[in-house]
Structures are given as structure tokens and as C-alpha cells.
Amino acid sequence: MKKYGFTLIELMIVVAIIVFLAVLAVPQLFHYKAKAYQAEVAMNLASLHTAQQVYFAQHGKYATVLNGEGGLGWKPAGYRGDGKEEGFFYTYGFNVDGAQEGVHYFTGKLKTPKEELGTTPVTDTSFVAGAEGNVIPEKGAYVWHINENRQIEHVHNGVD
Secondary structure, three states: OOOOOOOHHHHHHHHHHHHHHHHHHHHHHHHHHHHHHHHHHHHHHHHHHHHHHHHHHHHOOOOOOOOOOOOOOOOOOOOOOOOOOOOOOOEEEOOOOOOOEOOOEEOOOOOOOHHHHOOOOEOOOOEEEEEEEOOOHHHOOEEEEEEOOOOEEEEEOOOO
16 A cells, blocks of 8 residues: 655655745845835935925024924825824934924834934034834844935944
8 A cells, every 4th residue: 555645754854944944034034124124214314305405495594393383394205193003114303302203203113212313413504314223123223314415324234
């Protein structure tokens, strides 16, 4: 009589191979995910920079208020206003004294606190705005800054 099927050892070998391949692939997945988020960062920081330049042309100074009275009227693409289920991943804005969610900064799906933005000063003649996201929590936040000269700086790499 012929027996059809696999032995337990054959199944264990297949499972071991799948686990080995998964161990190799998962760290790369986070790296590619972070790279994909960079497109969002570039778009939103460039948009914020443009809004600041328009505000400066009209008022002769830069604003610390992104959205609200006396502000730029800027918010990230995908902002829904509830601070929970946003259509963007990174936290954007300024880490200034008394900063408020939805006014000075916007928290995305990664829910990275504004303190991770680092130093993002705003004066009448200069500004540094930040974007940060904690893609891999144990590695720290992935932080970007843009200044009044449209220089984008990668401050901290939270992936590699």
C-alpha cells in the first residue's frame, strides 16, 4: 500500500526555511517602509516652507502658528482635525513653548510626541520646522528639519 503525504521531519524543515526567510526579510521591511514615508515628509515640509514664505511676504516675519488665528493656515495633507485617525504618518510643526496640537504642530498616525522634533526655533527672520516619526520604536525617531532657505536636513535616522 502506498502512503501519500509528508513526514513530520519534512514539514519541520519547510517551516524552518520559512522562519529563516522571514527573519531576513522583516528588518528590510521597516527600512523600505521608512523610505516610503520620506515622500510624505518631502511633500509636507516643502508645503510648510511655501506657506511660511507667503506669510513672510505679507507680514514681514515668520509665524509660529501653523493653523488658527494669526497663523499660516497650513496643515498636513490628510489632516482630519481629530488628532487620532489622520491621513499622514509623521508629526509636523514647531516645538515651541506652549505648543498646542492642531495649532503649532500636528501628530500623525505614528503618534510620535512633539518633543522628538528637537529644537525648532522661529524668529521674525528665520525658522526651522520639523517632521518626525518613530517607525521602529527601539531605534528612535526619524527626524527631518527644513529652514527658511528650504534646506532640508536629516537630523536623526531612526531606521539604520
